[in-house]
Amino acid sequence: MGxxxxxxxxxxxxxxxxxxxxxxxxxxxxxxxxxxxKEESSLKIRxxxxxxxxxxxxxxxxxxxxxxxxxxxxxxxxxxxxRATASSSPSGGRGVTGSPRLARxxxxxxxxxxxxxxxxxxxxxxxxxxxxxxxIKNEKSExxxxxxxxxxxxxxxxxxxxxxxxxxxxxxMTSSEILEECDRVGPPKDGIIxxxxxxxxxxxxxxxxxxxxxxxxxxPATPCVHVKTQSEAFSxxxxxxxxxxxxxxxxxxxxxxxxxxxxxTTKSLVETHPNHPVEIRSQLEQSxxxxxxxxxxxxxxxCTSSRSHTTISKYAEYLSTSYKEAKERLGSEFSVNPKxxxxxxxxxxxxxxxxxxxxTNCDLSDEKKWGRQIEELMKLPCWLRVVSAGNxxxxxGHQILGMNTIQLYMKVPRSRTPGHQENNNFxxxxxxxxxxDSEWFGVPDEYWGPLQELCEKNKVDYLHxxxxxxxxxxxxxxxxxxRFMQRPGEVVFVNTGCVHWVQAAGWCNNVAWNTGPLTFxxxxxxxxxxxxxxxxxxxxxxxxxxxxWNMARNIRVTDENLYEAMKKTMMHSLRMTGQMRLFAQDRGxxxxxxxxxxxxxxxxxxxxxxxxxxxxxxxxxEKKHVVHCLRCARLATKDLSxxxxxxxxxxxxLKTVYDNFTLGNCPSPTGDNPLxxxxxxxxxxxxxxx
Ligand SMILES: O=C(O)CCC(=O)C(=O)O
Ligand SMILES: [Fe+2]
Ligand SMILES: [Zn+2]
Numbered sequence: 172m173g174x175x176x177x178x179x180x181x182x183x184x185x186x187x188x189x190x191x192x193x194x195x196x197x198x199x200x201x202x203x204x205x206x207x208x209k210e211e212s213s214l215k216i217r218x219x220x221x222x223x224x225x226x227x228x229x230x231x232x233x234x235x236x237x238x239x240x241x242x243x244x245x246x247x248x249x250x251x252x253x254r255a256t257a258s259s260s261p262s263g264g265r266g267v268t269g270s271p272r273l274a275r276x277x278x279x280x281x282x283x284x285x286x287x288x289x290x291x292x293x294x295x296x297x298x299x300x301x302x303x304x305x306x307i308k309n310e311k312s313e314x315x316x317x318x319x320x321x322x323x324x325x326x327x328x329x330x331x332x333x334x335x336x337x338x339x340x341x342x343x344m345t346s347s348e349i350l351e352e353c354d355r356v357g358p359p360k361d362g363i364i365x366x367x368x369x370x371x372x373x374x375x376x377x378x379x380x381x382x383x384x385x386x387x388x389x390x391p392a393t394p395c396v397h398v399k400t401q402s403e404a405f406s407x408x409x410x411x412x413x414x415x416x417x418x419x420x421x422x423x424x425x426x427x428x429x430x431x432x433x434x435x436t437t438k439s440l441v442e443t444h445p446n447h448p449v450e451i452r453s454q455l456e457q458s459x460x461x462x463x464x465x466x467x468x469x470x471x472x473x474c475t476s477s478r479s480h481t482t483i484s485k486y487a488e489y490l491s492t493s494y495k496e497a498k499e500r501l502g503s504e505f506s507v508n509p510k511x512x513x514x515x516x517x518x519x520x521x522x523x524x525x526x527x528x529x530x531t532n533c534d535l536s537d538e539k540k541w542g543r544q545i546e547e548l549m550k551l552p553c554w555l556r557v558v559s560a561g562n563x564x565x566x567x568g569h570q571i572l573g574m575n576t577i578q579l580y581m582k583v584p585r586s587r588t589p590g591h592q593e594n595n596n597f598x599x600x601x602x603x604x605x606x607x608d609s610e611w612f613g614v615p616d617e618y619w620g621p622l623q624e625l626c627e628k629n630k631v632d633y634l635h636x637x638x639x640x641x642x643x644x645x646x647x648x649x650x651x652x653x654r655f656m657q658r659p660g661e662v663v664f665v666n667t668g669c670v671h672w673v674q675a676a677g678w679c680n681n682v683a684w685n686t687g688p689l690t691f692x693x694x695x696x697x698x699x700x701x702x703x704x705x706x707x708x709x710x711x712x713x714x715x716x717x718x719x720w721n722m723a724r725n726i727r728v729t730d731e732n733l734y735e736a737m738k739k740t741m742m743h744s745l746r747m748t749g750q751m752r753l754f755a756q757d758r759g760x761x762x763x764x765x766x767x768x769x770x771x772x773x774x775x776x777x778x779x780x781x782x783x784x785x786x787x788x789x790x791x792x793e794k795k796h797v798v799h800c801l802r803c804a805r806l807a808t809k810d811l812s813x814x815x816x817x818x819x820x821x822x823x824x825l826k827t828v829y830d831n832f833t834l835g836n837c838p839s840p841t842g843d844n845p846l847x848x849x850x851x852x853x854x855x856x857x858x859x860x861x
Pocket of ligand 3: 804
């Protein structure tokens, strides 16, 4: 489909796989601390990201800086490995003043999508308007905004809320009114500026608060759609189907989209870039119903694996040896999905399990190297593409490896991706290239709380750890679980928040990436996870505040709920800016304009790893400046003496974006197509959805 691929799309994710060196420690998400290097005379600084914790590979493609271990695994996505990584790519854009490259690409893609996919446009929910801030008209807020005022609790503070008055902000206020309200209340004397975007911290649900399920509902049939024509593949009904179910297997897509999956076979990959790096997770070869601890004495939830690195060609040799060995050993019993021989040691009575190597988190983000592989995926319907205007992750403006770029998994039978939800609960797309199958397990988002509780019971951390649920425990806890085989050529769409774990039944490669359907559900679920991550000291790989501002610049939202949710995020972000400026002024801390360079990654506090949008603190007298949030700076120096406050955006620009972000008009949805929304592109002749 004629989609422009000038886009540097790339991303990647990491899975939570395992543990290092066979020990039981789990992966930590990579810190994306940002180091700022002070230049001699000015405070113009270069932000660099360094060091990833062992676990999640948070890496950045771009990397202006020292990025330590590019392939560090994480705990995120690959079971084995960790998942993704935040990254800023060199080609990534900057958010504020320009139009980020990805966002621009998304706009171009949108224009093409409109032309090419009449059906699909029905479900678009945005208008792409790529305008420079300066050119954005100052529209008055529309009277149609039936804005429900937010309660005071929106700005509830962690402590001492009663002593300290808090600004009472509402999202129907103009940006000036929000800042005036901050001025009226004055600088927070206690120095506490709540960073929460939600009135209450989201808490995982307990099983008792969820519906009672029958035995059949605990093992539900897996939603599966077989598409036979291009128009079925590109129909809005397919998107609707997938957005209404936790997980779906789509058959027939590559065929009807005329995709060449041979581009992703081991043979092609070796021919293309034999020396390209692959991360390895060494794991026990075991059936998908078991999870032995390393001593093989007991079955546990935590997954053990050790991480190492190799290249595509070396991994290919390993694959070939493993394949030949199985052929010899199994003879006529051989298949590309070979049975596992569950041997027991007659002397000890303990199971005998070999060690296998899973090639994971292989980054296919580089267009120069993997252009054909990247381009081929543009044949998919737009909502499944790595880059598209209707994909929130295309509005991030930089690469998040494994998320808005492609990641490859190279598997021998029994290679295992431990349980996880995607970073910030984004949706995911996974294509099995074959020749073998992958076995999937999926638990609907609603049940992540009970699952998290089970992890706790089994002494493994839900977010930071690597775990493999025991089906029996799920049944006892009445947690429903989908279980199915993904055959070669089948696409699995993992909807928002669906918890999943995957084990290869045979030799196969999989390619995967994330998507962010522009829906209220996806947005709020991502924000809720963003807030929950803060409570768990787990870094949010998707910087939701930064993303929200970019989305507000680039798209016209026609869903009122999504619009409100985004506006509330920006409202809190403006409130924090107002309060932090007041606080800094009150303490006599200099506020310097820092701006954002073209390739600068999103800033995270180096200490707590929370996103710091717009305002952050550095110590004035150190050569290397380390980004701190206000809370961590105050923990280091209570009165902040010697610290400097840096501001990344021009306040007037932010105010303009905020005030210009208005609800778009939308034709009323029809019964047939409840997700129908309009999509109008300012840069193209108007096209309206029928
Ligand atoms: O194929 C795999 O093992 C990775 C599966 C996964 O977690 C994903 O694609 O989101
Ligand atoms: Fe996943
Ligand atoms: Zn911090």
